[in-house]
Amino acid sequence: MKVLVNTKVNGTPVQEAVTPRSSLADFLRDDLGLTGTHLGCEMGACGACLVLLDGAPVHACLVLAVQAEGGTVETVEGLTETGAVADLQENFHDRNALQCGYCTSGMLMSAQALLARNAAPSRDEIRDALSGNYCRCTGYEAIVDAIAATGRARTAATESAQTAPTNTEAAE
Amino acid sequence: MTLHIGQSQRRENARRHLAGRGRFVSDLALPRMLHAVFVRSPMAKGRILDIDTEAASLCPGVLRIFTAADLNPRCQPWVGTLDHFAGMQSPPMNILAENEVLWAGHPVAMILARSRAEAEDAADQVLVDIEDTEPVTGGAPVLQPGAPRANEATDSNLCYETLLETPDVDRAFTEAAHVVEAAFTFGRHTAVTLEPRAVVADYDPASGALTVHHGTQTPYQFQDVYARHFGLPEGKVRVIAPDVGGSFGMKLHVYNEEMGTVAASLILGRPVRYVADRLESFVSDIHARDHDVHGRMAVAADGTILAMEVDDLTRIGAVSAYPRTSAAEGNQVIRLMGAPYRMPDYRGKLSVAFQNKVQTSQYRAVGHPIACAVTEALVERAAEATGCDPFEIRARNLIADDAYPHVSATGYQFEKLSHQACLARLREMMDPDALRAEQAALRTRGIYRGFGIASFVEITNPGATFYGIGGARISAQDGAVVRMLPSGDIHCAISVTEQGQGTETIIAQVVADQLGVAPERVSVTTGDTATTPSGGANWACRGAGIGGETALRAGRQLRDRILTLAGALVQADPATLRLAGGAVVDAASGAPRIALEEIGRIATYRPDTLPDGVDHSLTVAHHFAPVGYPFDFTNGIQGSLVEVDTETGLVKLLKHWVVEDCGRIINPLLVDEQIRGGVVQGLGPALFEECQYDADGQLTNGSLAEYLVPMAVEMPDIEIAHIETPTQDTILGAKGVGEAGTAAAGAAAMNAVNDALRPFGACLTQTPMTPLRILDALDAALQERTAP
Numbered sequence: 001m002k003v004l005v006n007t008k009v010n011g012t013p014v015q016e017a018v019t020p021r022s023s024l025a026d027f028l029r030d031d032l033g034l035t036g037t038h039l040g041c042e043m044g045a046c047g048a049c050l051v052l053l054d055g056a057p058v059h060a061c062l063v064l065a066v067q068a069e070g071g072t073v074e075t076v077e078g079l080t081e082t083g084a085v086a087d088l089q090e091n092f093h094d095r096n097a098l099q100c101g102y103c104t105s106g107m108l109m110s111a112q113a114l115l116a117r118n119a120a121p122s123r124d125e126i127r128d129a130l131s132g133n134y135c136r137c138t139g140y141e142a143i144v145d146a147i148a149a150t151g152r153a154r155t156a157a158t159e160s161a162q163t164a165p166t167n168t169e170a171a172e
Numbered sequence: 173m174t175l176h177i178g179q180s181q182r183r184e185n186a187r188r189h190l191a192g193r194g195r196f197v198s199d200l201a202l203p204r205m206l207h208a209v210f211v212r213s214p215m216a217k218g219r220i221l222d223i224d225t226e227a228a229s230l231c232p233g234v235l236r237i238f239t240a241a242d243l244n245p246r247c248q249p250w251v252g253t254l255d256h257f258a259g260m261q262s263p264p265m266n267i268l269a270e271n272e273v274l275w276a277g278h279p280v281a282m283i284l285a286r287s288r289a290e291a292e293d294a295a296d297q298v299l300v301d302i303e304d305t306e307p308v309t310g311g312a313p314v315l316q317p318g319a320p321r322a323n324e325a326t327d328s329n330l331c332y333e334t335l336l337e338t339p340d341v342d343r344a345f346t347e348a349a350h351v352v353e354a355a356f357t358f359g360r361h362t363a364v365t366l367e368p369r370a371v372v373a374d375y376d377p378a379s380g381a382l383t384v385h386h387g388t389q390t391p392y393q394f395q396d397v398y399a400r401h402f403g404l405p406e407g408k409v410r411v412i413a414p415d416v417g418g419s420f421g422m423k424l425h426v427y428n429e430e431m432g433t434v435a436a437s438l439i440l441g442r443p444v445r446y447v448a449d450r451l452e453s454f455v456s457d458i459h460a461r462d463h464d465v466h467g468r469m470a471v472a473a474d475g476t477i478l479a480m481e482v483d484d485l486t487r488i489g490a491v492s493a494y495p496r497t498s499a500a501e502g503n504q505v506i507r508l509m510g511a512p513y514r515m516p517d518y519r520g521k522l523s524v525a526f527q528n529k530v531q532t533s534q535y536r537a538v539g540h541p542i543a544c545a546v547t548e549a550l551v552e553r554a555a556e557a558t559g560c561d562p563f564e565i566r567a568r569n570l571i572a573d574d575a576y577p578h579v580s581a582t583g584y585q586f587e588k589l590s591h592q593a594c595l596a597r598l599r600e601m602m603d604p605d606a607l608r609a610e611q612a613a614l615r616t617r618g619i620y621r622g623f624g625i626a627s628f629v630e631i632t633n634p635g636a637t638f639y640g641i642g643g644a645r646i647s648a649q650d651g652a653v654v655r656m657l658p659s660g661d662i663h664c665a666i667s668v669t670e671q672g673q674g675t676e677t678i679i680a681q682v683v684a685d686q687l688g689v690a691p692e693r694v695s696v697t698t699g700d701t702a703t704t705p706s707g708g709a710n711w712a713c714r715g716a717g718i719g720g721e722t723a724l725r726a727g728r729q730l731r732d733r734i735l736t737l738a739g740a741l742v743q744a745d746p747a748t749l750r751l752a753g754g755a756v757v758d759a760a761s762g763a764p765r766i767a768l769e770e771i772g773r774i775a776t777y778r779p780d781t782l783p784d785g786v787d788h789s790l791t792v793a794h795h796f797a798p799v800g801y802p803f804d805f806t807n808g809i810q811g812s813l814v815e816v817d818t819e820t821g822l823v824k825l826l827k828h829w830v831v832e833d834c835g836r837i838i839n840p841l842l843v844d845e846q847i848r849g850g851v852v853q854g855l856g857p858a859l860f861e862e863c864q865y866d867a868d869g870q871l872t873n874g875s876l877a878e879y880l881v882p883m884a885v886e887m888p889d890i891e892i893a894h895i896e897t898p899t900q901d902t903i904l905g906a907k908g909v910g911e912a913g914t915a916a917a918g919a920a921a922m923n924a925v926n927d928a929l930r931p932f933g934a935c936l937t938q939t940p941m942t943p944l945r946i947l948d949a950l951d952a953a954l955q956e957r958t959a960p
Contacts, residue, residue: 093183101189102366102418103366142845
């Protein structure tokens, strides 16, 4: 027996029939083909499946697809298309903060959520915020560097916007 | 002429991953694909009485259920021995357990269903009746005569044993001023790649072609394995390894599940997918280490190391792994002991024992962390016994940088290493005097910090004497096809593979420099046996050294072809021309003569305008096998600074340093990140990672909630410096770097923890150094101090 789920995924309304036990991760990957969300442990420990549900990071392996009813889901594919994490992606690339790439989507989700609540985190705060993201390849330092650099750049951009003259609306 | 070799360049293929566009086997879905799930033995040892699949076969979505009788006859059994390991024994293995189950997790039945969920539902309905017997799970007693056997097919639990010794080793111990010794235990741990093992086998009965999409680092090895074990012509077998979510040696072994997936596809004539879930990974991926080592070191009064003697007992699975065996790690342990030091005498004994647990086999830095930890812990004890400081005793004993070539007491030939330069550089970076002052000041406040250092040697670029000599069909050579496209762009298809370490990027850099183009104009294809030449691919740190040299030589051959053709076109002696800036230029003046685009256009679309007899083939193939030394050893040294909470036993890693010499560095950015990742894979097992078993052979912490992997918050920043000693065996001069970090990180951390605990007289010799073990060591030291 399947049930209908109405949700918005990466800005697009989606109506799909799913088995009630389907996880959000399986729904995104198998039904919608959004394979940028990865599965590493299927028990909420590794962070590879993190997506944003109504703006907050959730483990897509622990959330049922039916729980996304009426909600909005953003995956790495959506955040890439909107450019919301373009600066993070660029800093990850510069710093080689990924190797096999399997943890990367989840890292971007945690980083984006961290920087939304703490624009200029310390290295310790970044490491703490990644406490639910497992990476076997990098040793984490490059990821910490990339997130720190993004935080600095975003803060600098915000500050310069605040100190800029007010007649620059066209610049937007 | 060298423009891009040596430059930090970003990985082009990282862009896909950053956008969520990686292509992993676990993402792949093919038309008519079935999902495989395995029913596993819940017991570590026993006899199968009955397997009842009737209820399961009635479950929704289930297509077939296989037991050994259905599947195994389709596959030639495999035997995990090598001819050059004299006297080694291991019984044949096949896909599903036939009569005996040999470890908790041993597959006994295979379900094929429309979806994975349905297959798992059905797996729950399979009734397996096993008469369990007491498993072999212990240490040394399993080797005693008459001990119960892990596997009824072998005559004892001894899989392999060997002994290395120099003639004067006993005299060295007799004459030594000091003999230091300790018993060490290195726990089992496992790779925990974030993408589990994944395979999609797709047999097309119409054409007789088998395509296997396989998350592996060695596709050619599996092309050979599938062809031989399933009786298929090799040319009909194609193995594609797309993006692989971590491998680290774990994904180059033959596993029951992958063989079962191929067999099922051959029988059913449709695609079959198997992706391990994390719980299955813990009970089916190879584990590593599991060694008990007793080590002694003979030292002269002035701190000169005279000899070492070690006895290594390693416990593998009930069957040796295939095709690289489960004995190679122990073999490397006893051969790497004392490797950085001038030490003239040595005795090393190795015993490899069967037991009813998951197989062990090669995982990143095979044997290195054990040899390094034992050696470096004994060096610390020797320093203590002779009143030397850790830097001083190493300076006294490390092979001098001008004393090469050198042959180690275990027989390894070193072309040229740089231990002393590395030691001096580490000293500058760490400033041990300042650390000692800080340590002393903090101790007065009840804060216990310590630092430790560890020198190491790493095996890279192995030649055919490593496996080929033992009869294993494991290639030590690699191949590349480099061609110029009509646009003047370059394409390189090469047998070394990419798992995120940056293989494709460095190959593009190397090829670009041979052809005078920017790396952006070089596209690289890897990981597909149908489109790339056969080779060893990636194992034992060979991608840069062997793969890079292959690409370099192929690139130079294409360069010569292009220059010959250009000579005919511009009517110049090819010897007066060279390639630069995407064009053929005058060698002397650098003046452009003809662009690569123009050569490509004429060679492809207007060969009719070329003078008669001019060869316009702008494709070359080249294979390269290592020559000269059997291995290109690398070397380095690591340092670790820790703080130990003596109330809780918790260790905080404060800082880590690495000085490394991997020869010619092709891409500093990627080299440093290989080292950092490697260090963390060494620190994990030193402090956290352990596959814990109970006496019944049950893995008790086989999930990511219970098995502790290193996470960001626990790991230190890692400072890296380099010495560059290129090998003279190749033009490129590159050696490997992937395992250096893992080789010595744990040894440095162990020395650091013991340095922190020195005021208490406590000393750890077992990894992981868990809080409980640290508290136990503190307790034991306290009891010793207060004993009457």
